[in-house]
Amino acid sequence: MQNKAKVFPVSHIVGFVLSLVMTFAAAWVALKTFYSFNTIMMIIGTLAVLQAALQLTMFMHMNEGEDGRTQTINVVYGIFVAIVIVAGTVWVMSIGMHTHH
Amino acid sequence: MGIKWNEFFITGDPLILGSQIAILLTMIGIVAGITYLRKWRWLWTEWLTTVDHKRIGIMYIIAAVLMFFRGGMDGLLMKAQTSGPEKEFLTAQHYNEIFTTHGVIMILFMAMPFLIGLMNVVIPLQIGARDVAFPHLNAWSFWLFFSGAMLFNISFVIGGSPDAGWTSYFPLAGKEFSPGIGNNYYAVALQIAGIGTLMSGINFIVTILKMRTKGMTLMKMPMFTWTTLVTSVIIVAAFPIFTVALALMTFDRLYGTHFFTLSGGGMDMLWANLFWLWAHPEVYIVALPAFGIFSEVIATFSRKSLFGYKSMVFSIVGIAVLSMVVWVHHFYTMGASPGVNSFFSITTMLIAVPTGVKIFNWLFTMRKGRIKMTSAMLWALAFVPCFVIGGVTGVMLGMGAADYQYHNTLFLVAHFHYVLIPGVVFAVFAGLYYWWPKMFGHMLNEKLGKWHFWLFVIGFNVTFMPMFFLGLDGAVRRAYTYSEASGFAPLFALSGIGSVVLAAGFAVFCYNIYWSFRYADRNISSDPWDARTLEWATASPVQHYNFAKLPEASSLDAFWYMKKNNEGLTLSDKEIKKIHMPSNSGLPFIMAIVFGVTGFFLVFEWHIAAAIAALGIVGGLIYRSFDYNDGYYVPVEEVQETESAWRNVKGEVNNHVS
Incomplete structure (x- = not known):
């Protein structure tokens, strides 16, 4: 700015x-x-x-100010982690389940 | 109230009876000693209520040394049991308990507090700040960790130890197969300690992002600060997963839910999935700060700037991303599809790339450096080959197809000890030898340090190298005995001998602390290693306000250039201003007791008592909300007196001019 x-x-x-x-x-x-x-x-x-x-x-103001870049990186990393946890778990755990049903 | 009172104290085992007596005598001894020396007030005002990051760091380190002793005893007992075939030193049940507590204590109550302790001592100094961002919260972090650790530790004398492995996989860890209260200790104590760790992570992120001194941009931060920042981010990302998993475990065990039981409509392997979603990043949480310590030590004692600083930063950040996407490699044999196992094989092998970059950076930092063979540097040197063995066997294990062969064997056990001992324990020792003068104003004895080093490194290799071969021969982990016909006996015996040497190394370290405390030379300058970063720009031991005048960083290795250009090393009277500092508080300590008591009641499933004790937690939070104490000022005269006392000593690089 x-x-x-x-x-x-x-x-x-x-x-x-x-x-x-x-x-x-x-x-x-x-x-x-x-x-x-x-x-x-x-x-x-x-x-x-x-x-x-x-x-x-x-x-x-996420990407503004002196910490703008850091904040953006942190938010993006947080979203990445959330997706990995949820989607990853569903993907990994659903595989074995098909054989049970 | 299902507990039988005759099962409250564990009885009937001479080893445990001995420990109970020893614990009782130690407690009486401590109380008597403090009373005799009239140190209760001193203990309360100087330590238990402190919010000073350096003292909190030292308390973390003391706790970690104690836990190292406890975890090490567990290890020695296991090694004694397996030193010969069909030994009857420990029963199968006792062996299960011991490998469980060994794992939990070594990772969560030894490695973590050692590193968080060093971070606490060093990080604010390294970035030129007067404390962490939230000093009061920092005390909470420590006391909650300590509360959790103590709760976990009493399990083996009161109520029974957890015995389902440090991973506590369901269904084994569930109520059906572990009906005792042992595993409640796991669920509750780790939860309490985990809250503390999570708060540490938040605290260090804010500290490093917001409290760096003038001129210190992100790319001018020392490497230990960088690794701490990234570690803290991983803590904040990963620990909540464990919090949730432990909460689900607590509900399953205490309140009869079925998140992890197949028969009740849950999924047992979901525990393994959530556990490793946390526990794999946890490996990097303990490894990254260790890498930072090695970077500082190697740069200082090679007398060169760290080679490839930028690539180092990028590889740390890369590890932060990759560490979140490799967790399935801990349970390839669960039988997920080839697609899943292949994906995680590839990500696992990818993580060797940034790690390799770091290894080469350290080697190139040493190249053409004028290396000083101090104890700290020896640990860093031994780390490189030992850790490479751990890393390469890790890539072997990382291949999903091959892992079916290695899984659950001692090959795996040898691998992770080759990663965690050089990667964390060596680092912690390097860091302690390196920063000891900063913490206490005297060095650790170098001669004893070398004895410590050689005994420990040789003992480590003799203990764990045979386990690679045992594992390849088919020896499984977590088995309390083996037959003579298996042919494992000679290698197990060798491993047992190694563990004694390893323990001797640790004993020398403890003796070194004692010897140096009593006899080491106190007349050392504030910069005895001719170091490069800002923590050495102030007194040793560091005065409680850290810096009379905040230093300025114009480049990487700020202190090195301050010395080289003779800038900013002096302090004149008119530069001294009153300094704002946070006040001590007894609340964190008291709340640790309340948390511990609540946890203890929960472990024993005394729900009403636990609920009443939990009111104390709420009360503490309310009390804290009305706490308007926002610190005090250190008067100019006190600063002046402190500063002139250490600055105008012979051989000192920092001067005081008045």
Whole structure:
């Protein structure tokens, strides 16, 4: 971020508009389309994750300041670990289960 | 209240009876000694209530030495039992208990506190800070760890030890196959200690990210600081998995749930999966700080800057990522699909790459260096070949298909001892010899140090090298005896002899601590090794506020360049300002007792008593919320007096000008 005060908060506006778009998109998919329940859940879940990432970067100053890069790396690492734990466990543990059922 | 009172104290085994008497006598001796010397007040104000990171670090190290003794005794008992075929020194049950406590204690109550202790002492000094970010929390970390460790340790005299291995796999560790309370100790004590470790991780991340002195960017941090940062991140990522797994285990054992029992709709192997999701990163949690210690020691005693600093940083970060995706290699034989086993074989072998990079960096740091053969450096030198043996056998084990041959044999046991002893214990010894003058103001005796080194390293190799061959011949781990016809006897006997030499090495180390404490020269400068990093820019032992004036770092090896350019080594009176420091607090110590008592009741499944004791925990948290004490100021006069006392001594590189 430059020292010169930014009069027009571009990132906030973009973030706000994109958040609105994604929220309405989710509402539209859920209320106005006739996809299967699973498909709808997948779409709105994806939109939710995208919006969380968007808000972290646009509003919550995740990548700003002196620790911006560190914070981004930490968050990305945290997400990586969470995915590994959940998806990894499901993958590893589901294999043996097919033979039992 | 299912406990039978006649089973409260373990009786009937002469070894345990001897220990009970010894413990009782030791406790009476300690209490009598402190009372006789009138040291209770001193103990309370200077140590039990301290929030000083250096003192907390020293307490961690003392606890770790004690636990090393305990875990080592377990090891010796096992070696005595297997030194000949069909020996009847220990029963099968007793042997099960001993290998379980040996594993848990050595990893969680020896390796971890040794390293966290050294981090506590060194990290704030190395980054030029006056304490960790949360000094009060730091005291909590220590006391919770200590509480958990003590709770776990009393298991063998009160109620019975856990006996399902340090991995405590279900279904064996479940209520059905381990009906006693032994495994409750495992579930509860490790939970309490784990809270402490998790808080340490958070504390060090914040300390290193937020409290570095002026000029010290991330890429100018000493390597030990880097490894501590990455270790702390792994702690925060991995320990919650163990917290959850232990909580599920506690529910299964105490409240009749079935997370890990197949018949109840649970999955027994899920325990193994969750356990190793934590325990594999745990290996790196103990190995990475050790690598940092070796980096400092090798750079200092080769009198060169660390070779390949950037590649070192990248390989540590790479290990942090890879360490999370290799856990299945601990249970290839569970029978997951070839796809799963192949994936984890590849990631496991990949992790040898960053580790190899580090080994070469250390070797190149030594190349053309003017190496000083101090005790600390000897440990670092011995580490390289021993650890390479451990690493290469690790790659052998890492191949899923081949692992079916090695799994559950002594080959595996030899492998992880070859990784953890050189990778952690050698590092801790190197670190202790290196930082001892910083902690206590005197060195450890070098001559005794060399005896310690040679006995320990030779003993280590003689103990564990035969186990590779025993394992390849088919000797299984965790078996309390073997037949004469198996032909294992000579190698087992050799291994047993090695363990005695190993123990002799440790005894020399303990004697060295005693000798140096009594007789070592106190007139050493604050920088006796001509070292490179900022912890040596202040007095030895370090004054409680660390730095009168915070040092500035303009490059890697900041202190080396301060000495070379003669910058920032002096302190003038007008630079001295009053210093803000945190106040002592008795709360962490008291809460450790409350946690310990609660845990003890939970272990015995006295739920009402446990619930009442747990109210004490809540009360402590409420009390803490209303604690408005935000520290005190060290007056200028006191700083002046302390600083001039050590700075203007002959041979001192730091000066005081007034």
